[in-house]
Amino acid sequence: MANRREFIKISLYGAGILAAGAGTYKVIKALSKEEEEEIKKLAIDLKRTPTYCEVCFWKCAGWVYKNPDGSIWKIIGNEDDQNCNGRLCPRGTGGIGMYYDGDRLKTPLIRTEARGKQVFREASWDEALTYISEKMQKIAKEHGPECIALFTHGSGGKYFGDLLKAFGSTNIAAPSYAQCRGPREVGFMATFGEGLESPEPTDIRDTKCLVLIGSHIGENMHNGQVQEMSDAIDKGAVIITVDPRFSTAAGKSKYWLPIKPATDMALLLSWIHIIISEELYDKNYVEKHTYGFDQLKEAVKSYTPEWAYGITTIKPDIIRKTAKEMADASPAVIVHPGRHVTWYGDDTQRSRAIAILNALLGSWGRRGGFFRPETFEMPTYPHPDFPEPVRTWRDAFPGKYVLADLALANGICDATIPVTTRDCSFKGWIVNGTNLIETLPNQKQTIEAIQNLDLLAVVDTMPMEITGWADVILPECTYLERYDSIRTGPARTPQIALRMPAVEPSNNSKPAYWIARQLALKLGLEKYFPHENLEDLLDWQLKETGSSLEEMKRIGVKTFPRSADDLYFSDDEEVEFYTNTGKIELYSTSFLNEGFDPVPTYTAHPEPPEGFYRLIYGRAPMHTFSRTSNNPYLFDLMDENLLWVNPKVAKQWYLKNGQEVFLENQDGVRSQFPIKVRITERIRWDSVYMVHGFGHADKKLSRTYGRGASDAKLITNVMLDPIMGGTGMRGNFVTFILDKAETEVAS
Amino acid sequence: MRYAMAVDTKKCVGCSDCVVACQTENNVPIGYCRDWVVEVTDGTYPQLEMEIRSERCNHCANAPCVRCCPTGASHIVEGGIVLVTPTECIGCGACIASCPYDARYPHPKGYVDKCTFCEHRIKNGMSPSCVEVCPTKCLYFGDLDDPNSNVSNVLRLRKYKTLIPEAGTDPQLFFLI
Numbered sequence: 001m002a003n004r005r006e007f008i009k010i011s012l013y014g015a016g017i018l019a020a021g022a023g024t025y026k027v028i029k030a031l032s033k034e035e036e037e038e039i040k041k042l043a044i045d046l047k048r049t050p051t052y053c054e055v056c057f058w059k060c061a062g063w064v065y066k067n068p069d070g071s072i073w074k075i076i077g078n079e080d081d082q083n084c085n086g087r088l089c090p091r092g093t094g095g096i097g098m099y100y101d102g103d104r105l106k107t108p109l110i111r112t113e114a115r116g117k118q119v120f121r122e123a124s125w126d127e128a129l130t131y132i133s134e135k136m137q138k139i140a141k142e143h144g145p146e147c148i149a150l151f152t153h154g155s156g157g158k159y160f161g162d163l164l165k166a167f168g169s170t171n172i173a174a175p176s177y178a179q180c181r182g183p184r185e186v187g188f189m190a191t192f193g194e195g196l197e198s199p200e201p202t203d204i205r206d207t208k209c210l211v212l213i214g215s216h217i218g219e220n221m222h223n224g225q226v227q228e229m230s231d232a233i234d235k236g237a238v239i240i241t242v243d244p245r246f247s248t249a250a251g252k253s254k255y256w257l258p259i260k261p262a263t264d265m266a267l268l269l270s271w272i273h274i275i276i277s278e279e280l281y282d283k284n285y286v287e288k289h290t291y292g293f294d295q296l297k298e299a300v301k302s303y304t305p306e307w308a309y310g311i312t313t314i315k316p317d318i319i320r321k322t323a324k325e326m327a328d329a330s331p332a333v334i335v336h337p338g339r340h341v342t343w344y345g346d347d348t349q350r351s352r353a354i355a356i357l358n359a360l361l362g363s364w365g366r367r368g369g370f371f372r373p374e375t376f377e378m379p380t381y382p383h384p385d386f387p388e389p390v391r392t393w394r395d396a397f398p399g400k401y402v403l404a405d406l407a408l409a410n411g412i413c414d415a416t417i418p419v420t421t422r423d424c425s426f427k428g429w430i431v432n433g434t435n436l437i438e439t440l441p442n443q444k445q446t447i448e449a450i451q452n453l454d455l456l457a458v459v460d461t462m463p464m465e466i467t468g469w470a471d472v473i474l475p476e477c478t479y480l481e482r483y484d485s486i487r488t489g490p491a492r493t494p495q496i497a498l499r500m501p502a503v504e505p506s507n508n509s510k511p512a513y514w515i516a517r518q519l520a521l522k523l524g525l526e527k528y529f530p531h532e533n534l535e536d537l538l539d540w541q542l543k544e545t546g547s548s549l550e551e552m553k554r555i556g557v558k559t560f561p562r563s564a565d566d567l568y569f570s571d572d573e574e575v576e577f578y579t580n581t582g583k584i585e586l587y588s589t590s591f592l593n594e595g596f597d598p599v600p601t602y603t604a605h606p607e608p609p610e611g612f613y614r615l616i617y618g619r620a621p622m623h624t625f626s627r628t629s630n631n632p633y634l635f636d637l638m639d640e641n642l643l644w645v646n647p648k649v650a651k652q653w654y655l656k657n658g659q660e661v662f663l664e665n666q667d668g669v670r671s672q673f674p675i676k677v678r679i680t681e682r683i684r685w686d687s688v689y690m691v692h693g694f695g696h697a698d699k700k701l702s703r704t705y706g707r708g709a710s711d712a713k714l715i716t717n718v719m720l721d722p723i724m725g726g727t728g729m730r731g732n733f734v735t736f737i738l739d740k741a742e743t744e745v746a747s
Numbered sequence: 748m749r750y751a752m753a754v755d756t757k758k759c760v761g762c763s764d765c766v767v768a769c770q771t772e773n774n775v776p777i778g779y780c781r782d783w784v785v786e787v788t789d790g791t792y793p794q795l796e797m798e799i800r801s802e803r804c805n806h807c808a809n810a811p812c813v814r815c816c817p818t819g820a821s822h823i824v825e826g827g828i829v830l831v832t833p834t835e836c837i838g839c840g841a842c843i844a845s846c847p848y849d850a851r852y853p854h855p856k857g858y859v860d861k862c863t864f865c866e867h868r869i870k871n872g873m874s875p876s877c878v879e880v881c882p883t884k885c886l887y888f889g890d891l892d893d894p895n896s897n898v899s900n901v902l903r904l905r906k907y908k909t910l911i912p913e914a915g916t917d918p919q920l921f922f923l924i
Contacts, residue, residue, distance in 0.1 A: 074771040090764040218760030230758045230883035251797035258793035621762035
């Protein structure tokens with residue numbers, strides 16, 4: 001790269017000469033054809049601006065290239081970036097569709113009729129921001145500033161979070177916690193004293209055995225992990241996939257375990273049983289680093305593969321064989337923690353079982369297992385202390401979810417609906433970059449909560465179901481049109497990445513930083529936002545690190561040396577884990593203290609009644625949740641979700657491929673739109689599957705409106721995780737409604 | 748010089764990044780594509796096998812599309828790349844009908860369009876955009892006449908197949924199996 005950059009510098013002079021006119025004609029003449037070609041190529045290079053992607057949470061760094069007319073041509077990954085290694089995923093490549101989408105929110109809107117209808121009028125920014133700030137002040141006066149909550153997913157969260165903290169509320173929730181990865185964070189925290197965060201420190205590229213429990217890498221396009229799984233395949237790693245669906249990863253696996261849904265815990269406990277009883281565990285590691293081995297051994301002694309067979313339908317010899325494969329690869333083995341793990345309500349304990357298995361195999365802190373990540377810490381610009389909040393969301397749940405380390409989005413939603421037993425409810429929501437209607441389970445309850453609000457302000461780039469319920473809608477510009485905080489994040493080597501605008505904000509949209517700061521000014525909180533422009537803050541921060549905004553504009557990504565620790569534990573290293581005992585806790589003292597099982601146990605979960613099928617949902621590589629389905633490029637790749645149905649089930653119901661059906665769940669809730677049937681052997685007969693994020697009900701999404709079905713709408717049974725409050729969503733069962741006329745009348 | 752591509756079906760996850768990267772690189776209008784992904788599943792639950800392939804023009808050595816083109820718009824250039832000259836194409840569609848791989852589409856501007864192996868990039872020493880973007884690195888591109896090229900190496904080491912060999916078109920797109 002260094003050579004290439006040097007060449008760009010030289011060619012800059014070349015370009016200058018070209019522009020200088022006839023006097024330097026001879027110099028131009030002297031250029032060879034090759035050099036001229038290079039200058040042409042570099043003229044393109046000079047038009048590129050650095051960014052990091054916002055289409056998903058992986059935040060890959062890339063370059064935005066423009067056409068000569070100034071429009072965006074393409075986005076290409078930054079080769080220096082560890083998250084993507086120069087290769088963006090389809091969503092990152094198609095990120096330009098976010099910018100070009102004609103359905104984008106264009107100007108601030110204020111509601112003119114009661115919630116339930118989408119009747120808005122256009123407003124100026126000043127008017128919209130004044131409206132919000134006055135409502136916020138009114139709520140603060142009548143109920144306290146902590147009665148305003150922020151829901152966020154994405155880069156804007158930092159600024160709106162600071163605004164809220166300055167205002168006096170710490171109720172900042174992201175559905176990525178209690179609706180997604182929260183249970184595994186708590187499960188791993190209880191075991192290793194630290195969570196996994198994002199990107200996860202899985203050393204997949206060097207693993208010899210990768211075990212996926214319902215995790216569908218390749219369909220979830222977590223870029224770095226997909227790349228490393230491919231590297232692992234090249235190197236001949238054994239992949240073991242546990243999934244009732246023949247996922248893409250299952251298709252690449254040596255062992256596919258087509259497990260009966262909701263029984264994963266039995267398989268995990270049985271694996272633990274075998275690894276202990278057949279002494280397949282890493283004895284030195286377990287002896288040196290762990291606490292509670294004997295209690296664990298005692299607790300799992302009855303979980304034989306024969307016992308698990310009756311529950312999981314996985315044959316005992318396969319359970320033994322796969323346990324042996326893991327042990328053979330140990331410590332270069334990863335029992336992957338997954339990401340979206342809110343399934344059955346005992347998810348923290350299932351994540352614990354996964355963590356215990358990794359501990360027994362000695363993979364934590366070992367090559368080919370889990371590496372020790374390092375995050376570059378950006379300096380914080382000094383600002384006054386945030387006020388101490390009078391109450392937090394936790395006060396709504398006395399004695400519960402103590403082990404949750406982040407706010408629960410569902411908890412705040414629940415605590416917005418007034419009940420006589422609680423003296424205060426949430427009165428205001430600010431929502432940025434998360435479509436809560438599709439994100440939280442139980443839509444009816446979310447809407448009931450919204451109807452109890454005095455203020456719902458939504459900041460987004462696109463109209464979404466949630467904007468339809470808002471009192472005020474603020475159009476945020478896309479990531480391609482703005483600066484944002486420097487990207488840091490755990491990695492093998494600390495790195496930072498810059499996002500800067502490639503183009504000016506479209507229409508009347510504004511960057512999230514500007515929006516948050518203008519609100520701060522109106523609320524008299526300007527001392528928390530001393531920088532008028534985010535780039536001034538970035539330049540200050542970067543100079544503190546020895547770089548500068550100027551340098552980052554040129555390189556996009558900067559790598560720093562690791563500060564101390566090695567990537568893996570060394571053989572003689574005394575490791576202090578951040579648990580009560582200072583060891584990896586196979587027997588969890590923190591769970592014991594809170595009254596939970598210190599070793600996971602098996603709980604049977606409800607099964608679908610006759611004529612119903614378990615609703616399983618997942619990801620497609622070209623979409624992120626419900627936020628990309630209207631993106632013109634990504635819509636072109638996948639324009640609706642299909643309902644996967646096993647041929648046996650299809651035969652029973654006389655279903656044909658491509659036939660449209662409505663779905664109804666165990667609580668009588670029907671899908672709003674029909675979904676087309678895909679008859680495939682890739683799904684078990686007791687389940688149906690669909691990709692999450694379709695069935696949009698907002699007509700303003702002109703492409704995706706009414707296409708496919710929304711799984712979220714059908715998720716009305718929530719199995720709450722007693723440990724951290726996660727919302728288990730895989731306990732919903734659906735049946736087919738074939739009489740269209742009847743359904744249309746009903747809906 | 749003989750350009751060819753190998754697609755590793757063991758690594759491809761079908762994400763379709765190749766499709767959208769081609770669309771943006773080559774300004775392929777939305778709703779059309781020069782490359783696409785095919786998934787084939789065989790067997791009965793739970794004895795299943797799946798193959799995922801990123802497909803495109805096979806740049807056949809014996810190309811029926813070139814032979815049937817009435818104007819000479821479809822032609823073969825150095826390295827065996829099959830191209831269409833838009834200004835010479837009358838959009839008759841004979842080539843579309845003749846292609847066993849369904850690799851060509853009628854561009855809304857009135858000519859027939861298809862994969863060019865990103866000829867504008869490879870002549871500058873770069874890879875085709877689909878190869879460069881693929882997160883799984885399952886696409887190999889290079890010169891078959893060069894025994895040390897990526898594609899020659901991988902074809903020497905791995906089992907592979909071509910699609911519809913019975914059509915006798917001598918395709919230059921190989922699938923590692």
